[in-house]
Amino acid sequence: MNNPLLKVENCGIQFGGLKALDGLDFSLNSGELLGVIGPNGAGKTTFFNLLTGVYLPTDGSLFFKSNLLNQLKPHQINQLGISRTFQNIRLFLNLSVLDNVCIAFHQHIQYSLWDVICHRKKYIEEEKQIKAKALELLERFHLHETKNELAKNLSYGDQRRLEMVRALATRPQLLLLDEPAAGMNPTEKKELIELIRHLHQELNLAIILIEHDMSVMMQLCPRIIVLDYGVVIAEGTPEYIRQHPAVIKAYLGEKKDAKSL
Amino acid sequence: MKQIFVIIVALLILVLSHYLLNAFINPYYLRIILLIGLNITFATSLNLINGYTGLFSLGHAGFMAVGAYTAAAFSVFVSPYLNLSFAFIPELVRPEIFFILSLFLGGMIAALIGFLIGLPTLRLRGDYLAIATLGFAEIIKVFFNNLEAVGKAKGFTGIPGVPHSANFFWIFLIAVICVWVVGKMTSSSKGKDFVAVREDEIASSSLGLSHFKVKMKAFVIGSFFAGLGGGVYAHLEGTIYPENFNILKSIEFVVMVVLGGMGRLWGVVFAAAFLTFLPEFLRELPPPLSILSQFRMILYSLIIIFTMLIRSKKTSWFVKARMAK
Amino acid sequence: MTEFIQQLINGLAWGSIYALIALGYTMVYGILRLINFAHGEVYMIGAMTGYYAVHWGMGTGSLYHLLAVICIAMLVCSLLGWAIERAAYRPMRQAPRLNVLITAIGVSLFLQFSGQYIFGADPKPFPALIENKNVLDLHGVVLSNIQVTIFVSSIVLMLGLRYIVFNTQMGKAMRAVSYDHTASYLVGINVNRVISFTFILGSALAGAAGILVGLSNPTVNPLMGLMPGIKAFIAAVLGGIGNIPGALIGGLIMGVAETMVSGYLSGTYRDALAFIILIIILVVRPQGLLGKSTQEKV
Numbered sequence: 094m095n096n097p098l099l100k101v102e103n104c105g106i107q108f109g110g111l112k113a114l115d116g117l118d119f120s121l122n123s124g125e126l127l128g129v130i131g132p133n134g135a136g137k138t139t140f141f142n143l144l145t146g147v148y149l150p151t152d153g154s155l156f157f158k159s160n161l162l163n164q165l166k167p168h169q170i171n172q173l174g175i176s177r178t179f180q181n182i183r184l185f186l187n188l189s190v191l192d193n194v195c196i197a198f199h200q201h202i203q204y205s206l207w208d209v210i211c212h213r214k215k216y217i218e219e220e221k222q223i224k225a226k227a228l229e230l231l232e233r234f235h236l237h238e239t240k241n242e243l244a245k246n247l248s249y250g251d252q253r254r255l256e257m258v259r260a261l262a263t264r265p266q267l268l269l270l271d272e273p274a275a276g277m278n279p280t281e282k283k284e285l286i287e288l289i290r291h292l293h294q295e296l297n298l299a300i301i302l303i304e305h306d307m308s309v310m311m312q313l314c315p316r317i318i319v320l321d322y323g324v325v326i327a328e329g330t331p332e333y334i335r336q337h338p339a340v341i342k343a344y345l346g347e348k349k350d351a352k353s354l
Numbered sequence: 355m356k357q358i359f360v361i362i363v364a365l366l367i368l369v370l371s372h373y374l375l376n377a378f379i380n381p382y383y384l385r386i387i388l389l390i391g392l393n394i395t396f397a398t399s400l401n402l403i404n405g406y407t408g409l410f411s412l413g414h415a416g417f418m419a420v421g422a423y424t425a426a427a428f429s430v431f432v433s434p435y436l437n438l439s440f441a442f443i444p445e446l447v448r449p450e451i452f453f454i455l456s457l458f459l460g461g462m463i464a465a466l467i468g469f470l471i472g473l474p475t476l477r478l479r480g481d482y483l484a485i486a487t488l489g490f491a492e493i494i495k496v497f498f499n500n501l502e503a504v505g506k507a508k509g510f511t512g513i514p515g516v517p518h519s520a521n522f523f524w525i526f527l528i529a530v531i532c533v534w535v536v537g538k539m540t541s542s543s544k545g546k547d548f549v550a551v552r553e554d555e556i557a558s559s560s561l562g563l564s565h566f567k568v569k570m571k572a573f574v575i576g577s578f579f580a581g582l583g584g585g586v587y588a589h590l591e592g593t594i595y596p597e598n599f600n601i602l603k604s605i606e607f608v609v610m611v612v613l614g615g616m617g618r619l620w621g622v623v624f625a626a627a628f629l630t631f632l633p634e635f636l637r638e639l640p641p642p643l644s645i646l647s648q649f650r651m652i653l654y655s656l657i658i659i660f661t662m663l664i665r666s667k668k669t670s671w672f673v674k675a676r677m678a679k
Numbered sequence: 680m681t682e683f684i685q686q687l688i689n690g691l692a693w694g695s696i697y698a699l700i701a702l703g704y705t706m707v708y709g710i711l712r713l714i715n716f717a718h719g720e721v722y723m724i725g726a727m728t729g730y731y732a733v734h735w736g737m738g739t740g741s742l743y744h745l746l747a748v749i750c751i752a753m754l755v756c757s758l759l760g761w762a763i764e765r766a767a768y769r770p771m772r773q774a775p776r777l778n779v780l781i782t783a784i785g786v787s788l789f790l791q792f793s794g795q796y797i798f799g800a801d802p803k804p805f806p807a808l809i810e811n812k813n814v815l816d817l818h819g820v821v822l823s824n825i826q827v828t829i830f831v832s833s834i835v836l837m838l839g840l841r842y843i844v845f846n847t848q849m850g851k852a853m854r855a856v857s858y859d860h861t862a863s864y865l866v867g868i869n870v871n872r873v874i875s876f877t878f879i880l881g882s883a884l885a886g887a888a889g890i891l892v893g894l895s896n897p898t899v900n901p902l903m904g905l906m907p908g909i910k911a912f913i914a915a916v917l918g919g920i921g922n923i924p925g926a927l928i929g930g931l932i933m934g935v936a937e938t939m940v941s942g943y944l945s946g947t948y949r950d951a952l953a954f955i956i957l958i959i960i961l962v963v964r965p966q967g968l969l970g971k972s973t974q975e976k977v
Contacts, residue, residue: 188550192543200562209539412784481777485912489958492954496950649796652789659782666778
């Protein structure tokens, strides 16, 4: 009964001759917070795309709550309980902030379109509840004042936060955050760290975090995986990672190279 | 309780205006008004597909044709027999019941065809979909052109309907229902998925929306109303030809949706009314200006081009403003 | 058997015309990812130019006259293609693709209906530029000099296109732009000029196709571009859109298939055939016979 939430078994993907990810093998328990780092092009976002069904793995298998994810479509994977944000933000730009969040609730909506057409009580009341819940979520991310703005008119940091709200609204058990702190200033980053920590503890939410900002990673993640050229080169606590020679090599190059310069 | 009251009032208004219009307006203008009602149905149902869901169907006239021929065939071939077997229903309402039955059948068959056409085509990217739907509309036209039972290219004649069935009351009832359904759906949280799929397919599927299902929903509902409207159209005309449902017809609806603003409910309703009225208006102008009515289609094409150019000016201005930030 | 070979020859002649039009579609799609709906109308204008050129004093009868008329039509169509791109598509470079597609439909309608107004809606008899003779008669299989002309001109034009695309600086630039606009800008390619050139090239081929179709069809009219235009586009999709040899193969297959259907079944099914081919190809192999499939980047 002590199954891990997510189990990745020897997973990989090939684009033509290029192995973008190879031999990925780890598991994640529910409520765990995992960081993924690595140089540009190491395969971090590709990993998210594999998990969410945007790409199909060419080797190995992925299990979520004992369901095989390999052949599932992105929307089916989300319905199982994995939700994500995108590296380059993908909001519904021409919809209002509130609508962006309300759409994400759709799986949990009880009324049918027929109730809408007949303007039944069921629809009116539930719609009110959805709006209230969406507002509550927005408020936690300090976005409630902009609820009627179009998403395209928000600032970059607000758009990132809105994307997180939207991902949370589908009520996932596993949240994948792709560089949530990108483009934020130090104060915003600090707030974000607090927020992620709160969500993690309060909802017992498992989170996988991709981030370039090391300070964010070190503060948040008890366990970090380092990817380079599609392969895991190190895995462990932040301290362990910081000392690991392979990691230093991947980021800074080899020592003797530096000397010979 | 309140809802029933509203419905009754709406029906009363429709009945009242029906009798007023029939009494005071000459048949020529009444026909224009009826066509406006029909075009509102067609344009609004296409708006759901092209405007809200961001698909690009160029084959709306095909679904209209399916509805028109099905409903007409029902009225011509089936209703006379039913008339005998259901003699116990009072003479006053019997034709109306059969009429509604034929329309409903037309709508359902159109929706079914829409579903079947959607299966292969809705997986395609936007611009391929345009050509594929255009192709299907053409195939439907060729089908009716070769079908002996409905008169081939010579036309399907003898469809009953005027003045009893295809009248102001039914046409505007259908238009109101269509606008209500589309407007209501797209303003609810559940029905916002149409717009979500239009805005970003990958993001919406990451939120658990199957974009194929959403597109199919829009396509089937849109085809249903097109079929419904087609059925009324057949009864209004009395004779229908496959050429009534050619590409130009589809394009007329597209112009209405484009001019009204894709995904804007009332904009499209007004555009449908305006563009139906416009050629008649141009024809009524004094001689030097009345020549404009010959340019109707040229005018349509210019409307398409300039609406799009103006709209892209706005977007490019927006892009610049964002880059400046 | 004789009939089959005869149909095949007729089909190939008709197919070469489709191929010439399809090349224009495929080049524009390769570069702008746009179905240039107005392309069929450019072809119509080509045929109309031929008609008016002869009426306004160009003589007929010799091969030189034919060549001259083809050149004039190609010139007029290049200008038209350039103007369409400049006026309607260039201001929309940043706009969503769907909006550009709608504009293209608008341009196509505009040319059709202005054509109806200017030239008149009635079909016009196309002048006999060269006298119709049979150059070959083998056991009942007939090859006319018009068909020979169509084959020869198409082959010459396609070889010319091949030379331009693969052996010149401009051709290299075209291929670069079809991969990536921004990257092409960065290596110093004037992307707008390349796009204009592509429209000019494609429209010139469509103009030539307009004259060639005038040779074999008795009449021309302002709406003649609509169906062949759409069918040529389908031919381009069949071969793999964006792929030049694909357009050629797709055009020939389409021409032969249509001639066979009208020869052995019935002419009324001819128009539906192209769309049935389209649906099959889109379901079975959406990238076309020679195309490569692509995936959207996240």
